Amino acid sequence: MAAAAQKFNFKVETTEFDFGGERYKRTGETLPDSAVADLRRFDAILLGAIGHPDVAPGILEKGILLKARFELDQYINLRPVRLYPGVQTPLKDKGPDEIDYVVVRENTGDIYTGTGGFSMKGTPQEVAVQSAVYTRFQVDRCLKYAFEYARQHGKKIRGKGRENTLGLVGKTNVLTYVYNLWERAFHEMGKSHYPEIRRDYYHVDACCMWMVKNPEWFDVLVTGNMFGDIITDLGAITQGGMGIAAGGNINPEGVSMFEPIGGSAPKYTGQGVINPLAAICAMAMMLEILGEQQAADAVEEAVKYHTAHSLKSMAAGRMGYSTSQVGDLVAQHVADH
Numbered sequence: 192m193a194a195a196a197q198k199f200n201f202k203v204e205t206t207e208f209d210f211g212g213e214r215y216k217r218t219g220e221t222l223p224d225s226a227v228a229d230l231r232r233f234d235a236i237l238l239g240a241i242g243h244p245d246v247a248p249g250i251l252e253k254g255i256l257l258k259a260r261f262e263l264d265q266y267i268n269l270r271p272v273r274l275y276p277g278v279q280t281p282l283k284d285k286g287p288d289e290i291d292y293v294v295v296r297e298n299t300g301d302i303y304t305g306t307g308g309f310s311m312k313g314t315p316q317e318v319a320v321q322s323a324v325y326t327r328f329q330v331d332r333c334l335k336y337a338f339e340y341a342r343q344h345g346k347k348i349r350g351k352g353r354e355n356t357l358g359l360v361g362k363t364n365v366l367t368y369v370y371n372l373w374e375r376a377f378h379e380m381g382k383s384h385y386p387e388i389r390r391d392y393y394h395v396d397a398c399c400m401w402m403v404k405n406p407e408w409f410d411v412l413v414t415g416n417m418f419g420d421i422i423t424d425l426g427a428i429t430q431g432g433m434g435i436a437a438g439g440n441i442n443p444e445g446v447s448m449f450e451p452i453g454g455s456a457p458k459y460t461g462q463g464v465i466n467p468l469a470a471i472c473a474m475a476m477m478l479e480i481l482g483e484q485q486a487a488d489a490v491e492e493a494v495k496y497h498t499a500h501s502l503k504s505m506a507a508g509r510m511g512y513s514t515s516q517v518g519d520l521v522a523q524h525v526a527d528h
């Protein structure tokens with residue numbers, strides 16, 4: 192980021208916060224309300240991977256990541272699935288031309304709202320309910336973002352002409368309330384406001400097959416929170432895995448937060464072997480949102496250059512370089528080009 196700022200002549204002021212597992216162990220605090228208020232004053236947030244071996248699953252996830260997403264109303268989770276040159280994909284016969292699409296995951300609704308509960312807990316008759324909740328408002332604002340995104344960024348070439356497409360990923364055959372709402376809203380909005388954008392629909396299970404077999408079909412996909420969570424891990428492995436996959440939690444009217452989409456990998460703590468490209472790509476997405484498009488492009492180009500020419504693998508410990516060396520390579524490339 193510093194290299195990009197210097198090269199493209201803008202200033203970045205950063206403040207570091209130590210929210211995460213270590214702080215939680217020390218103070219019992221995850222992300223206090225006062226911190227959320229602090230965070231609102233920033234132009235953007237770059238979140239490191241969180242997770243700690245001594246903290247029970249769910250505490251940091253709910254207390255920090257989900258709290259920030261919900262409180263800051265980051266209602267879009269934007270996850271590009273883009274295979275960079277030189278990066279190994281487990282998909283046979285697919286390359287950067289085929290694996291190049293974006294998932295727009297709704298980020299504040301669905302099963303993630305925590306609506307539900309137990310009754311008769313601990314008895315053999317125990318009941319657990321967790322509801323998928325969507326309001327028309329949530330669906331519409333997410334779809335609007337996705338259509339706008341497809342209008343600006345869509346680029347797939349189908350048949351002879353160029354055509355921007357938006358695919359809705361749902362489960363209209365079973366989730367006949369929630370995804371019926373999504374489907375109606377999708378077609379209504381598309382017909383009335385985005386007639387030039389082709390609308391596709393995929394059931395989520397079939398979508399998983401196509402993401403493996405025909406990823407080149409996709410341009411922009413939009414889906415609910417839970418399906419979006421699942422399919423973007425599948426997408427991530429097709430683009431080289433957690434070492435490279437980045438995403439943005441976006442509030443188009445507020446403060447957005449960018450992150451490598453994998454959690455932390457505590458077994459590598461302190462060894463300098465983790466791939467920093469996912470965090471660097473998240474930073475590039477952040478520059479784009481901050482209006483520094485040229486700088487964002489330059490960082491992405493630098494990443495691509497080094498995936499193609501330098502790194503031996505995206506996997507921790509197998510890059511052929513240490514974490515900071517990879518960072519230096521990217522920064523140097525940004526400075527020199």
Ligand code: IPM
Nearest residue numbers: 252253256257420423452454
């Ligand atoms: C993600 C993660 C989170 C999610 C977890 C850590 C709460 O899997 O960002 O995809 O489910 O959204």
Ligand code: MG
Nearest residue numbers: 420421424452
């Ligand atoms: Mg996930």
